[in-house]
Amino acid sequence: MMRRATAADIPAILRIERTPGYDAFIGQDDAVAHAAWQADADSSEYVWEAGGELRGFALLTKLTNAHGTVQLKRIAVDAPGAGTGAAFLRAIIDHVFTAYGAHRLELDTSTENARARHVYEKHGFVHEGCVRDVWRMSDGRYVGGDLFSILRPEWEARR
Numbered sequence: 001m002m003r004r005a006t007a008a009d010i011p012a013i014l015r016i017e018r019t020p021g022y023d024a025f026i027g028q029d030d031a032v033a034h035a036a037w038q039a040d041a042d043s044s045e046y047v048w049e050a051g052g053e054l055r056g057f058a059l060l061t062k063l064t065n066a067h068g069t070v071q072l073k074r075i076a077v078d079a080p081g082a083g084t085g086a087a088f089l090r091a092i093i094d095h096v097f098t099a100y101g102a103h104r105l106e107l108d109t110s111t112e113n114a115r116a117r118h119v120y121e122k123h124g125f126v127h128e129g130c131v132r133d134v135w136r137m138s139d140g141r142y143v144g145g146d147l148f149s150i151l152r153p154e155w156e157a158r159r
Contacts, residue, residue: 001049002048002092004047005038007035024110024137042064043062046058046095055084059074060096061073068101069105070102072096072107086119089123104150107147107149117146126150126154127147130145
């Protein structure tokens with residue numbers, strides 16, 4: 001079940017965000033930053049619950065964008081490969097187009113994150129291009145970012 005995140009969810013969000021290996025792909029914020037995301041009218045955090053446990057979170061931004069573009073800035077689950085992320089991503093996509101009336105949902109991911117690329121394409125996102133050397137990693141290397149989007153007509157055709 002997906003619901004809007006609250007301040008009480010921040011410790012669980014931080015725990016998921018700090019899953020080993022996630023730092024290279026989704027980034028990390030502190031509790032103050034997550035509280036700010038939740039308070040900002042242009043962003044919202046959502047959580048995914050299953051079996052009474054918080055299993056994932058997502059951060060949406062650009063919610064007040066005049067062009068109908070919403071950005072999925074971050075999504076993570078506590079057990080990748082178990083199907084939780086796919087169900088959560090489907091719920092996020094549907095929510096963006098129904099609740100926010102978006103025309104476009106976009107995201108970017110590391111060029112080194114083949115798993116994410118596969119998942120996004122499987123859910124109807126189109127690869128639009130690559131931004132070179134956009135993120136500096138903790139080891140000093142720079143990596144590129146792949147830009148993906150799904151448009152309302154594409155989402156409607158998949159329903």
